[in-house]
Amino acid sequence: MKRVKGIAAHVLGIVLLLAIFLFFIFLIAFDWISNTNMEANKTTCLAKLLNYCTDWWKKDFKETPYSWSDKDPKNCEQQGINIHQPVNPDDCKALLQIS
Numbered sequence: 001m002k003r004v005k006g007i008a009a010h011v012l013g014i015v016l017l018l019a020i021f022l023f024f025i026f027l028i029a030f031d032w033i034s035n036t037n038m039e040a041n042k043t044t045c046l047a048k049l050l051n052y053c054t055d056w057w058k059k060d061f062k063e064t065p066y067s068w069s070d071k072d073p074k075n076c077e078q079q080g081i082n083i084h085q086p087v088n089p090d091d092c093k094a095l096l097q098i099s
Contacts, residue, residue, distance in 0.1 A: 040073035045083040048073060052085070053092035061089035 048071055055065035068085035076083045086092045093099065 040075045040078075040081065042081050042083075044073050045076035045081050048076065049083055049086070049095065053095050056086070056089070056092055057096060057098070061092070 052065060052068060052071075059065060086095075
């Protein structure tokens with residue numbers, strides 16, 4: 001019986017070390033992914049515009065949700081994609097197809 005308990009303790013220790021190792025690998029990978037710059041293309045810039053308008057709509061268009069220039073991708077205007085920050089709520093309402 002003592003031999004089974006000894007093996008179980010070693011297995012538990014190995015599983016615990018493996019869990020800690022995987023946790024740190026996950027943290028490193030998550031940090032690496034979050035630090036990569038998002039490439040500006042038509043799809044990512046349209047997603048940025050849609051998210052901005054949706055967040056603005058959630059606030060009933062009373063105040064802008066956040067600074068347009070703080071969100072990635074940052075160079076939608078410079079890449080010839082021609083997607084800019086909405087100037088007034090009507091721009092977002094047309095995009096979201098609401099009246």
